[in-house]
Amino acid sequence: MSHEEQDPFVRRRESLGEAHTKTWERTLEEARMLVDEREEDDWAVTYVMSAHTDTVSKDMGEHDRFGLMHVLPNNYADRFSEAFDPDGFDEFLVYGTSVNGVMFVILELIDPDAKRAIVVPCSYDMTTGQGMSEAAAEEGALPSYFKTIDGEILGRFDHEEIEPLVTPPNA
Template structure:
């Protein structure tokens, strides 16, 4: 591996650090454990891993939509679309850890009447969430948004108690 010098345009090494790998691994382990726990309690559970997550304030996009935007893979997007058309998300929980500048997030969306839930593992850069946190504080809510890789919207969920989706450093 060569080092970046003034004579080359070679990019810096942007591979995940060991701490970030450990944070992601722990998030996936929590996803599996929580899914098993819910299923043991009689819940139907859909799990997905966001291929990418971006904290998007209204001024970042072509529309005024804002929130934590999760890119979900095709088959998961299809299942998520079908499920969210038939249930009513009335509770959510978020489990997060921050490692360096990365927030690892496990979001649980629940329909308590039908005992169905969606678990989403994701990670995003805390610095990218500052403008979103400011906007959410101004308007009093935040959205979890799902979309396909090509940008096609899948679903969005509004959270009036959004603080647990963001690191405490952005909501205190």
């Protein structure tokens, strides 16, 4: 397949090269450090890896959902389901950076009363996230959905502060 025939998404991922790889590795290291720090402070921490995170807008698919769709492999899906309580987790923190429009993020869902946290390292391409960002601005919140590979929604968390999770594509 010639370069012109190659999928634009694949071309974009390949163009990120080493910067993408190094930033992802640093994100994973920092997520582990965060887990260790919380556990040293006697928090119950669940580490959940997102195999893939998409920016989804209302005009995609046969639904009106929008937000970040975190796909959890089965081994992490069970952990998430056991730990997540939509009524208990009411705060969040975001740590990360943007590299060429791709967000590299550690999302921490927090239940401060029970001293529990769910730590989710993820990355997603904001160059395809304009519809999601617009819907979030209209609704006043950006949902994060956590789902299995086969599409089962395990939980939803609404981020009332949108800015830490999105960045303009050229930032």
